[in-house]
Amino acid sequence: MLLFKLRFFGFGLSIFKFFFVKKTFIIVFVSVCFWGKCALSQDKIGILKHNHIALQVADIQASAKFYGEVLQLERIEVPDNLKAIRAWFKIGNDQQIHLLAGRTQPVVNDRNGSHYAIFVASIAEAEAYLKKRQLPFHKQVRFDGVTQIYLPDPDGYLIELNEWKP
Numbered sequence: 001m002l003l004f005k006l007r008f009f010g011f012g013l014s015i016f017k018f019f020f021v022k023k024t025f026i027i028v029f030v031s032v033c034f035w036g037k038c039a040l041s042q043d044k045i046g047i048l049k050h051n052h053i054a055l056q057v058a059d060i061q062a063s064a065k066f067y068g069e070v071l072q073l074e075r076i077e078v079p080d081n082l083k084a085i086r087a088w089f090k091i092g093n094d095q096q097i098h099l100l101a102g103r104t105q106p107v108v109n110d111r112n113g114s115h116y117a118i119f120v121a122s123i124a125e126a127e128a129y130l131k132k133r134q135l136p137f138h139k140q141v142r143f144d145g146v147t148q149i150y151l152p153d154p155d156g157y158l159i160e161l162n163e164w165k166p
Contacts, residue, residue: 052088052096053116055157056103060087062154063099070135071159073097091118107156111138115150115158123147123163 057063064087067073073089076096085101109115120126127149130137137151149161 050095052098054098054100055153055155056100057153057155058103059154060085060099060101063087066154067097067099070133103155109152109156109158111140111148111150111158111160113158115160117148117160117162119164120161121164123149123161126161126163 055063064075067087067089068075071089073091076088076090078086078088087099089097089099091097127137127139130149130151135151137149139147139149141147146162150158151161152158
């Protein structure tokens with residue numbers, strides 16, 4: 001009899017036993033569960049957090065300039081073979097925006113429809129910054145008292161700004 005052990009997905013222990021019986025072998029598989037989780041039985045997808053959003057843009061240079069210079073997001077280096085068609089930016093510690101060249105259809109959004117939201121340190125300072133640069137935006141107070149600012153990027157994707165309050 002041959003016995004070996006494998007670990008799956010960081011939990012559980014599976015044991016394969018190979019039995020040789022009259023020139024044939026039979027494989028017996030036993031899965032042992034730890035902490036209520038089994039190696040081959042998963043009842044949740046296991047999402048941990050958001051990683052990035054990908055936006056298809058018409059003009060990669062104009063959009064990269066907006067996200068880098070206007071929103072002042074830190075640029076992430078992309079592989080050399082993608083530099084002409086991609087631009088990546090950090091939002092906070094481990095979230096990103098990926099810009100993808102090639103959009104040919106118009107983006108039609110309003111503040112009650114598709115948008116994504118990011119936190120700013122101060123909504124008042126963000127508003128002053130946008131006014132100083134004469135950038136279009138819409139300001140409103142949400143039902144729970146949170147002030148929101150919506151601004152479009154060069155393609156028309158709406159960005160909602162909210163003040164971070166830890």
